[in-house]
Amino acid sequence: MKISMDIELKDIPGQLVRALKPVSDFGGNLLSVLHQRDKKTPSGRIPVQLVFEIEERRLDRLVEVLKERGVNVARIGKERLKDSMVVLLIGHIVHSDVRETIDSIDSTGFAEVVELSLSMPAVDKKSAASVTLSAIGKEELKEALNILERTVNKKGIMVISSV
Amino acid sequence: MKTKPKTVRISIIGFGNVGGGVAEAVRRKREEIERRHGIDIKIVGIADLKGAIVNENGLSEDAIMKPKTRRKPEDMTSRDVIKEIEHEVMVEATPTNVENGEPGLTHIITALESDRHVVTSNKGPLALEYSRLMELAAKRGKELRFEAAVGGAMPIISLVRENLAGNGIISIKGILNGTCNYILTRMAEEGLPYEHVLKEAQEIGIAESDPSKDVEGIDTAVKLVILANSVFDMNMTYEDVEVTGITDITPDALKLANDAGYMIKLIGEVDRAGGLKVAPRLVPKDDPLNVGGTLNVATIKTDLAGDITVIGKGAGPIEAASAILSDIIRIYS
Numbered sequence: 001m002k003i004s005m006d007i008e009l010k011d012i013p014g015q016l017v018r019a020l021k022p023v024s025d026f027g028g029n030l031l032s033v034l035h036q037r038d039k040k041t042p043s044g045r046i047p048v049q050l051v052f053e054i055e056e057r058r059l060d061r062l063v064e065v066l067k068e069r070g071v072n073v074a075r076i077g078k079e080r081l082k083d084s085m086v087v088l089l090i091g092h093i094v095h096s097d098v099r100e101t102i103d104s105i106d107s108t109g110f111a112e113v114v115e116l117s118l119s120m121p122a123v124d125k126k127s128a129a130s131v132t133l134s135a136i137g138k139e140e141l142k143e144a145l146n147i148l149e150r151t152v153n154k155k156g157i158m159v160i161s162s163v
Numbered sequence: 164m165k166t167k168p169k170t171v172r173i174s175i176i177g178f179g180n181v182g183g184g185v186a187e188a189v190r191r192k193r194e195e196i197e198r199r200h201g202i203d204i205k206i207v208g209i210a211d212l213k214g215a216i217v218n219e220n221g222l223s224e225d226a227i228m229k230p231k232t233r234r235k236p237e238d239m240t241s242r243d244v245i246k247e248i249e250h251e252v253m254v255e256a257t258p259t260n261v262e263n264g265e266p267g268l269t270h271i272i273t274a275l276e277s278d279r280h281v282v283t284s285n286k287g288p289l290a291l292e293y294s295r296l297m298e299l300a301a302k303r304g305k306e307l308r309f310e311a312a313v314g315g316a317m318p319i320i321s322l323v324r325e326n327l328a329g330n331g332i333i334s335i336k337g338i339l340n341g342t343c344n345y346i347l348t349r350m351a352e353e354g355l356p357y358e359h360v361l362k363e364a365q366e367i368g369i370a371e372s373d374p375s376k377d378v379e380g381i382d383t384a385v386k387l388v389i390l391a392n393s394v395f396d397m398n399m400t401y402e403d404v405e406v407t408g409i410t411d412i413t414p415d416a417l418k419l420a421n422d423a424g425y426m427i428k429l430i431g432e433v434d435r436a437g438g439l440k441v442a443p444r445l446v447p448k449d450d451p452l453n454v455g456g457t458l459n460v461a462t463i464k465t466d467l468a469g470d471i472t473v474i475g476k477g478a479g480p481i482e483a484a485s486a487i488l489s490d491i492i493r494i495y496s
């Protein structure tokens with residue numbers, strides 16, 4: 001899942017590296033680091049905003065390690081899935097591993113398949129599905145659609161997206 | 164003070180649905196056009212595969228209606244009419260050919276080289292040789308107009324280039340093929356399969372006996388190329404368009420779309436970054452692009468005026484003739 005985290009560092013060299021290392025140690029994938037050297041907190045620390053993806057179950061342990069290293073964790077935010085779109089699929093959807101199709105989106109960490117309705121006509125006729133994709137932002141939603149298109153095009157499934 | 168109307172002599176090359184529609188529209192509107200616009204349109208030559216008739220003083224209605232009075236093509240070809248009969252505007256309405264643009268391409272080049280303006284409904288030459296034809300027209304100081312080629316009666320080319328001049332155009336998307344719109348609308352309304360509705364459309368003359376150009380999205384793609392070149396100054400050809408047609412759309416898909424609040428429409432889309440795409444798309448039911456039957460529609464996204472949507476009849480002889488007449492009048496205003 002995608003996490004945004006505000007941390008506060010002591011104003012001595014080497015602190016940023018000290019704070020970022022545990023994130024990668026826990027398998028996290030840093031997406032952005034905003035280091036505001038010219039700003040200071042009232043206690044004289046330097047605020048830094050991090051955005052990273054990490055497995056949810058590892059988050060608590062990461063926060064502990066950061067604290068052990070003298071990093072203040074001021075705020076943790078889970079990025080919510082706030083943008084959605086409906087797309088339609090036509091083809092042999094079930095017989096082409098629908099689970100894998102869904103996983104291709106869910107495994108991104110920034111988007112999910114939140115709804116899927118399937119219609120199944122007679123055997124070996126093409127079926128249709130409407131799929132609702134949700135993502136944490138507009139760009140991510142577009143990327144999720146690209147991933148979906150790439151995944152199903154290989155399976156001969158047509159994707160009908162919204163205008 | 165009443166000024167003398169300007170006589171505008173025209174030839175009609177290709178005298179089928181559209182060419183005949185132009186003759187009919189001129190017959191009905193001639194007086195009104197003279198009164199309102201000060202131009203007197205005279206048809207001085209007509210040619211198609213059956214032959215040609217000409218009269219430099221203007222053909223009578225009788226002569227136009229009677230194919231038997233025509234000269235055989237061996238005696239007088241359509242090129243002869245274009246070259247040798249004195250006139251101001253050549254109306255080109257022969258069949259669209261997207262392989263090599265002929266015979267329209269030769270007709271248009273011949274007319275421009277003979278210093279005639281050209282007004283056409285024929286998409287082939289424009290989709291294949293747009294910049295070459297425009298350069299030739301400019302060199303000759305003549306106009307080449309083609310409102311009827313995209314969207315039939317629905318104004319789009321002049322709307323964007325003239326009425327919206329000053330706006331940056333971000334994208335144009337819409338339904339540019341009435342046959343596909345009819346088929347998808349009927350499938351959605353009746354829950355009928357594609358093959359069934361196609362047959363019905365063929366029976367009532369909305370789809371051709373070989374429907375492939377329409378249902379495979381080729382016709383829409385060709386119109387998109389014309390929009391890209393004329394509105395966005397691009398230099399595109401049919402090869403540059405990513406095209407998917409409607410033949411794989413199923414009633415189930417339409418039903419699922421409906422349940423989610425959408426219709427499926429064949430949408431052509433061109434944006435200023437150079438993306439040209441024709442594909443079935445989900446259109447929200449409350450979107451202005453959701454028009455039914457054989458209607459055409461286009462939404463033009465502009466930087467100043469916001470979104471503008473036009474809806475109109477995309478096909479039909481008189482509808483296409485309406486666009487052709489407007490083009491002729493615009494040359495002289």
Ligand SMILES: NC(=O)c1ccc[n+]([C@@H]2O[C@H](COP(=O)([O-])OP(=O)(O)OC[C@H]3O[C@@H](n4cnc5c(N)ncnc54)[C@H](OP(=O)(O)O)[C@@H]3O)[C@@H](O)[C@H]2O)c1
Binds near residue numbers: 178266315483
């Ligand atoms: N129909 C519409 O609603 C519509 C709307 C917008 C644009 N358009 C475009 O307008 C054009 C005309 O459409 P249409 O429906 O009128 O087609 P149409 O009814 O098939 O008419 C085509 C005409 O062109 C003639 N022709 C064919 N080859 C010729 C040649 N080598 N030299 C001279 N004449 C030739 C045909 O003669 P014969 O009859 O002797 O074969 C016929 O008179 C097409 O390019 C079409 O894409 C049509």
